[in-house]
Amino acid sequence: MFEADILQTFYFTLFQAALSTFLSLLLGIVIAWSLVHQRNFWASRVSRVVLSVSIVLPVIIVAFGLIGIYGRNGWLNQAAEYLFGFSFGAFLYGLFGILLAHVYLNASYAAVTLTGAFEMIPLEQYKLSKSLGFGPWKRFWYVEYPAVKSTLYRSASTIFLLCFTSFGVVLLLGGQPRYNTLQVAIYEALRIDFDIPKTLHLALLQLTVSSLLVVAASLVTGKTGNLKQASVPIPWRESGGSAFFQKNMIFLFLIFFLLPLIEIAYEALGHDLFSVMNEPLFQKALLTSLLIATISSILSIAVSLGIASLQLKFLNRQTRVAKVLYSATAVLSNIYLAVPSLVMGFGFFLYIQAYDLDMDRWGFIAVVLSNILLSLPFATSSISPKMEQVSNRYRKLTASLGMGAAKRFFIVYLPYLLPSIGFVWALSFCFSLGDLGIIALFGSDELVTLPWYLYELMGSYRTHQAASVALILLVLVIAIFIVIPKMVGKLHAENR
């Protein structure tokens, strides 16, 4: 049914996703474990701050930073040349680069979620293991692993799906066609070869497998074990070999994480950072990115509120149909993983061709829609549980007072939902600003976003200008991720 090269791409997509997931989880769990046991170590405090913004780091910035460190002319090769007179060459491009970038992006995510799970372990269990004389390994096996394993499985399924549908990383660091994933193969078949039948085959395969994986992932829920409430910190200091190991791991991770970002700043600040701002194409890209991010983040909030309301409605009805509809809305919020950006983009492309529509205008709509779907899994998982809590507390009261839907939302729900809405707004805005997905199909001189502009600069080896754009994008993303929730938090405080 499928040609040999398509199957080869499929197998490689599965292989790199599995290996990336394993390595990301391995590093993620070691970092989370170390952070929990070395809470007062200075590098732990810095790591926790760094990890909190890692979720919004654009893929293209990570790839650009990694090239600056491990690329042919990167710091590593320059240091090797200077010290030992030889170069490691272009070892970054290929499977190694893909794994490195995936681990960079996903080990951080795993570390954040697993740190939360470790911190929920009751302090009594730590005291008990200490009084029974458990060493670090025995404690991990009997106390910590059983408590974090459900989070570990959930993180594994999410990371696997993200790596399976990975596009930007593979496009930038894959190097050769044999390291293509399905997403990149779709991009090349459509944008470079303009081979519609092949694109269709690839898209069908991607769609089928992704959908199956999303359904399978939805089954990975697991029990929460003895995770009951946030525990107080472990009051004693880890000592001996395990403390030495933990501190070194945190320190090395911090270097691994920060070096690419430092390299971008060094590269950008070492040259004329502001000259790029006078470029008309940069200004256009910035404005387009901000416009897309504003529209898609506001729509993401609206859509996730809608999905959360529907879920609540179905949750409160105990019928079998309601249960099915509840599950359907849960799948709806994860639809981006089942229908990845390039597959959706291909659908849009066919639609535009069939009806002879304006490519730039519809490309813009496709990018906005793709960004909304990209944010939805995170948006609904933040808003839905909060809405459920408020409903449990006030459902009977609002019903007895005869409050209508609008009144109920604005007076009862909204004040409680504001912090979550602020987080979703910031997250969605940053995801949109940094996304290099569907824009790769529709990007042109007319429709240009910051990531697409950065990609073009990298492709034409204008490294200094690319570094300037990367730094501006990085600062913008981090600032917005910090400022918006604070702004909404202030509004929330004033309303109370």
Place this chain on the structure above:
Amino acid sequence: MLKIDNVTYTYPQSTVTYRYDLEVNPKEVIAVLGASGSGKSTLLDIMAGFLIPKEGKMMLDGVDFTSLPTAKRPLSILFQKHNLFEHLSVIKNLLLGMSSPDLSKAESILKEVGLEGYGNKMANALSGGQQQRVALARVLLRDKPVLLLDEPFNGLDSDTRKEMLALVKTMTVQNSLHTVMVTHDMSDVEAIASRAYKMRDNRLEVL
């Protein structure tokens, strides 16, 4: 005799210093009362080695154990909850507390605490009272002369609570234990304690 001699502790970033002086004879249960946050559980954390005191000595029969690591101290501790590893069976929980696992001994101790035949049940399938019995069985198995109880029977119904208190008293007498029980319930004190102390102004006072 268990002796806590002028032991002090100050939490990081706090100006409050807790001071403890206490004596417990073998076969004796003493109670430590106090409001929440008064420092009564801090005493148990210091005795168990979870917190390191600023000064003072802790001795059992004249032997100083102040600087010993937790697992080497001559004591067992029982918390209000999470005393068992819920994903393991009862017998596995008991064997984990022994330096050289002895199945027949573990089974005979289970019988002693009224849980004969419960060995293969998962810990999370037991009621709160049964879980505390298993934890007490582990205390007996570990054969340590000091027993620390950190409000271990809170949340149990009154009949089970009475049964558990009686079991602690019996265990203390039969095994010559030195038992220190932290509680905020005067009825616990009246039920089994021979003496009581109260935390007042950050130090222990005889009640």
